[in-house]
Amino acid sequence: MDVTDLVARAQTSNDTVPKLLLRNRAQWGDRAAIRHKDLGIWQSWTWREVHDEIRSLALGLRKLGFERGEAVAIVGSNRPRLYWTFAAVQSLGGIPVPVYQDSVAEEMKYVLEHAEVTFAVVEDQEQVDKILSISDELPKLRHIIYDEARGLKGYDHTRLHDYSQVQELGEAERKANVGADQWWLDEIAKGKGSDVSVMLYTSGTTGRPKGVMLTHDNVVKSGQNANTFDRFTPDDTMLAYLPMAWVGDHIFTYGQAYAGGLCVACPESPETAMEDRREIGPTYFFAPPRVFENMLTQISVRMEDAGTVKKKIYSYFMGVANRTGEKLMNGENVGFKDRLLYRLGDFFVYGPLRNRMGFSNLRLAYTAGEAIGPELFRFYRSLGMNLKQLYGQTEASVFITLQPDGEVSPETVGKPGPEVEIKIAPNGEVLFRSPGVFHKYYKNDEATSATKTPDGWVHTGDAGFIDNRGHLRIIDRAKDVGRLTDGSMFSPKYLENRIKFFPEVKEAVAFGNGRDFVTMFVNIDLTSVGSWAERNMVSYASYQDLAGHLQVVDMIRKRVDELNKALSQEAMVAKSQIKRFLILHKELDADDGELTRTQKVRRSFIEDRYAPLIKALYDGSPDADISVEVVFEDGRKGKIEGHMKIVDMTIYPVAQAAVKEAAE
Amino acid sequence: MNAPLSQGSAMAEADTRAAKIGDVLLKVENVSLSFGGVKAIRDVSFDIRKGEVRAIIGPNGAGKTSMLNVINGFYHPQQGVITFKGERRSEMRPYVAASQGIARTFQNVALFKGMSTLDNIMTGRTLKMKRGLLSQALRIGPALNEELEHRLAVEKIIDFLEINHIRKTPVGKLPYGLQKRVELGRALATEPELLLLDEPMAGMNLEEKQDMSRFILTVNDAFGTTIALIEHDMGVVMDLSDRVVVLDYGQKIADGTPDVVQKDQKVIDAYLGVAH
Numbered sequence: 001m002d003v004t005d006l007v008a009r010a011q012t013s014n015d016t017v018p019k020l021l022l023r024n025r026a027q028w029g030d031r032a033a034i035r036h037k038d039l040g041i042w043q044s045w046t047w048r049e050v051h052d053e054i055r056s057l058a059l060g061l062r063k064l065g066f067e068r069g070e071a072v073a074i075v076g077s078n079r080p081r082l083y084w085t086f087a088a089v090q091s092l093g094g095i096p097v098p099v100y101q102d103s104v105a106e107e108m109k110y111v112l113e114h115a116e117v118t119f120a121v122v123e124d125q126e127q128v129d130k131i132l133s134i135s136d137e138l139p140k141l142r143h144i145i146y147d148e149a150r151g152l153k154g155y156d157h158t159r160l161h162d163y164s165q166v167q168e169l170g171e172a173e174r175k176a177n178v179g180a181d182q183w184w185l186d187e188i189a190k191g192k193g194s195d196v197s198v199m200l201y202t203s204g205t206t207g208r209p210k211g212v213m214l215t216h217d218n219v220v221k222s223g224q225n226a227n228t229f230d231r232f233t234p235d236d237t238m239l240a241y242l243p244m245a246w247v248g249d250h251i252f253t254y255g256q257a258y259a260g261g262l263c264v265a266c267p268e269s270p271e272t273a274m275e276d277r278r279e280i281g282p283t284y285f286f287a288p289p290r291v292f293e294n295m296l297t298q299i300s301v302r303m304e305d306a307g308t309v310k311k312k313i314y315s316y317f318m319g320v321a322n323r324t325g326e327k328l329m330n331g332e333n334v335g336f337k338d339r340l341l342y343r344l345g346d347f348f349v350y351g352p353l354r355n356r357m358g359f360s361n362l363r364l365a366y367t368a369g370e371a372i373g374p375e376l377f378r379f380y381r382s383l384g385m386n387l388k389q390l391y392g393q394t395e396a397s398v399f400i401t402l403q404p405d406g407e408v409s410p411e412t413v414g415k416p417g418p419e420v421e422i423k424i425a426p427n428g429e430v431l432f433r434s435p436g437v438f439h440k441y442y443k444n445d446e447a448t449s450a451t452k453t454p455d456g457w458v459h460t461g462d463a464g465f466i467d468n469r470g471h472l473r474i475i476d477r478a479k480d481v482g483r484l485t486d487g488s489m490f491s492p493k494y495l496e497n498r499i500k501f502f503p504e505v506k507e508a509v510a511f512g513n514g515r516d517f518v519t520m521f522v523n524i525d526l527t528s529v530g531s532w533a534e535r536n537m538v539s540y541a542s543y544q545d546l547a548g549h550l551q552v553v554d555m556i557r558k559r560v561d562e563l564n565k566a567l568s569q570e571a572m573v574a575k576s577q578i579k580r581f582l583i584l585h586k587e588l589d590a591d592d593g594e595l596t597r598t599q600k601v602r603r604s605f606i607e608d609r610y611a612p613l614i615k616a617l618y619d620g621s622p623d624a625d626i627s628v629e630v631v632f633e634d635g636r637k638g639k640i641e642g643h644m645k646i647v648d649m650t651i652y653p654v655a656q657a658a659v660k661e662a663a664e
Numbered sequence: 665m666n667a668p669l670s671q672g673s674a675m676a677e678a679d680t681r682a683a684k685i686g687d688v689l690l691k692v693e694n695v696s697l698s699f700g701g702v703k704a705i706r707d708v709s710f711d712i713r714k715g716e717v718r719a720i721i722g723p724n725g726a727g728k729t730s731m732l733n734v735i736n737g738f739y740h741p742q743q744g745v746i747t748f749k750g751e752r753r754s755e756m757r758p759y760v761a762a763s764q765g766i767a768r769t770f771q772n773v774a775l776f777k778g779m780s781t782l783d784n785i786m787t788g789r790t791l792k793m794k795r796g797l798l799s800q801a802l803r804i805g806p807a808l809n810e811e812l813e814h815r816l817a818v819e820k821i822i823d824f825l826e827i828n829h830i831r832k833t834p835v836g837k838l839p840y841g842l843q844k845r846v847e848l849g850r851a852l853a854t855e856p857e858l859l860l861l862d863e864p865m866a867g868m869n870l871e872e873k874q875d876m877s878r879f880i881l882t883v884n885d886a887f888g889t890t891i892a893l894i895e896h897d898m899g900v901v902m903d904l905s906d907r908v909v910v911l912d913y914g915q916k917i918a919d920g921t922p923d924v925v926q927k928d929q930k931v932i933d934a935y936l937g938v939a940h
Contacts, residue, residue, distance in 0.1 A: 039819035040831065150824065151882050271829035 015193030059170030076123025223255030325382030397436030482513030585642025695744030777836030788853025
């Protein structure tokens with residue numbers, strides 16, 4: 001038998017997650033597979049133990065009448081028993097459907113009904129109550145199994161079961177029937193890579209959630225590729241703290257863990273995740289940007305309260321880290337003195353800080369989901385943490401692009417992952433094709449065909465472009481992207497996000513759709529600019545006063561200039577350089593309807609309200625006047641009048657490299 | 665293996681609350697208490713049955729807290745007899761009450777502010793510790809095992825009350841609602857037969873009240889602990905309790921199930937205020 005044959009066989013024998021479970025048991029039987037903190041003590045299960053637990057549960061489910069192809073809802077926080085349910089259900093040819101644990105009964109009903117769930121495995125009384133309250137409307141639901149028995153003693157147990165009792169049923173079956181183990185192995189052998197392995201409901205901002213069906217091939221392949229890309233081994237540990245119904249958790253802590261034999265630690269409760277992370281010291285960590293932002297805020301606040309000596313040491317060594325940390329991580333050349341200083345700083349400051357955050361053993365961290373501020377990003381990297389960005393979605397089994405080591409920057413989301421192809425549609429939308437591409441939306445062929453082309457390309461709905469290093473940059477939702485009159489792409493959000501990364505700018509609104517050039521309103525950040533004013537003896541009475549100060553206008557002009565220079569290097573957005581801007585005389589406020597309650601700009605409303613200003617921006621006048629009605633905090637209404645200077649900017653020629661790239 | 669298993673363990677109809685309530689656990693007979701000339705309690709009699717949730721309500725200054733203090737031996741009534749588990753007594757010290765199985769929480773949280781949640785609850789185990797001071801201090805032999813045993817009991821309470829995340833936080837830093845929960849935890853650590861709760865929901869928001877109600881009901885259901893509680897939130901009282909005794913100006917004015925008490929004219933007058 002030649003090598004390719006062997007490889008092919010090895011691949012087919014590990015093409016489903018339950019088959020990987022058997023392999024892991026054989027290969028890493030005595031290594032820890034999963035940990036959970038219970039009653040204050042970390043408990044561990046080896047792959048052998050996990051295998052046995054899953055087998056008893058699977059046989060028990062079968063005893064309760066579970067049939068091939070049935071769907072099982074899984075509701076609760078990250079716990080070993082719920083993770084085992086995935087594998088147990090899959091081993092019997094069933095489809096697990098994780099549901100967000102904080103969804104209200106009504107939302108849960110929709111998913112359970114739509115997925116035609118017949119069993120539900122849930123964490124505790126809260127979830128049992130929720131499901132019982134809707135069970136009249138779920139005729140297909142036959143059994144509910146709970147992990148935590150507290151408070152459920154007096155309930156009617158005709159179709160309600162304790163998790164361990166179901167496992168006992170399975171064990172009893174094994175005692176009574178010598179063929180049970182073999183039967184289970186045969187069931188696993190029946191599974192194919194092309195079978196649907198899990199159904200994940202996307203929370204959809206508009207309309208009903210859609211059930212994304214992923215196959216075993218999707219999950220296993222994505223897990224394997226991610227493990228190869230970042231060289232994960234069974235020595236790696238991660239903390240499972242994000243919702244199980246989210247694709248990221250499913251791929252990271254289930255797909256990758258099974259594919260590579262990684263160890264997963266489950267926190268004691270959702271509230272203790274931070275504390276538990278410090279105890280476990282994961283080597284691999286994922287969090288959305290806001291989690292990293294919160295950690296930095298906590299550190300900054302504590303440093304503010306520290307003594308003078310500590311503060312001095314901190315700020316000195318953070319300066320060193322800023323200069324050298326990133327270069328060291330990227331393997332660039334750093335002088336001997338700086339190297340030495342960095343070592344010293346590592347001992348006194350960076351090491352203890354990483355320990356404080358639970359990152360002492362961290363090898364790799366990812367963030368995704370929204371734009372991350374460059375300063376925030378650099379802070380963690382300069383401390384010696386390999387924080388990277390990735391871009392993905394449920395329909396891709398997460399991975400579309402990832403940043404390779406040494407090619408990390410806050411602006412991009414990286415290069416296509418292993419076996420992933422991407423292309424940009426004429427309207428700027430990003431499309432991808434990969435082994436992770438979802439099977440289809442459950443019972444929604446219309447949406448499936450709208451998203452997935454017959455030859456396997458998937459529309460992401462995001463607009464982006466590929467920069468001259470081959471990295472993907474995401475700029476906006478595709479539907480929000482407009483055009484300048486010369487036909488070049490205009491994405492207001494991209495420009496606003498870029499300018500908001502400067503600490504002096506709090507909010508910005510860009511205009512340009514259907515116009516000749518781009519203009520912008522800017523709100524200064526009162527905290528940041530105010531502290532600058534204090535240091536520079538600039539006195540001011542109000543926001544309006546400070547915003548109109550000539551030095552402040554000049555400060556913002558420099559920032560816009562910096563942005564224009566950067567934009568000129570990027571072919572796709574080079575035409576979006578800001579030609580004219582003004583600093584608004586008042587802060588945009590949700591009370592005045594200018595922002596949503598989640599602090600997002602309400603573009604069309606602002607366009608109406610400030611029409612005279614926009615007119616002035618485009619008709620070439622050197623300044624503009626406006627008077628708008630505002631609502632004060634005590635509910636009184638008043639008028640704010642303003643006189644604003646309009647600043648003209650230099651437009652840079654499109655850089656040569658960028659032109660060449662655009663031509664290609 | 666194909667026939668779905670018919671579950672034999674189907675529970676009979678959930679036990680009705682009446683069935684779980686047993687004999688008289690504590691009886692208060694003709695108790696009067698005065699401080700100098702002030703008569704805090706005047707000739708009050710009632711009983712608490714095993715397994716029930718008994719509420720003591722009344723307007724401010726009606727003598728509710730004094731009544732609890734009498735029950736757990738903190739005040740000594742000038743008149744009257746208290747019978748606990750069939751044993752009559754007129755005077756008793758609080759620690760004796762505690763060792764006999766009466767635990768309580770206080771209207772104004774009374775915890776050790778500088779100590780962690782864990783240590784505070786651990787103090788509730790003091791009466792159950794049998795080893796000498798020296799061997800405990802040195803943590804040798806049986807003392808170590810004993811500590812482990814108590815720690816397990818405490819961890820179970822922490823898990824039950826869902827306060828894992830504040831296990832090591834000094835209690836003084838916690839918000840009020842959580843302090844109340846820790847105090848309940850300390851009372852539970854004594855494994856009481858009778859649990860006295862003095863305004864367990866005071867100063868809590870709706871969600872905290874719901875949590876606390878759930879804990880009280882589960883303690884009562886799962887461990888069979890008898891509970892006597894003082895509470896001002898009438899919704900909570902009516903939902904939780906099996907029987908209610910109403911005090912006004914130190915006298916008992918009504919006693920019975922929540923339904924009966926709610927409709928009692930004297931109770932309505934006492935709460936709404938009527939010229940006496």
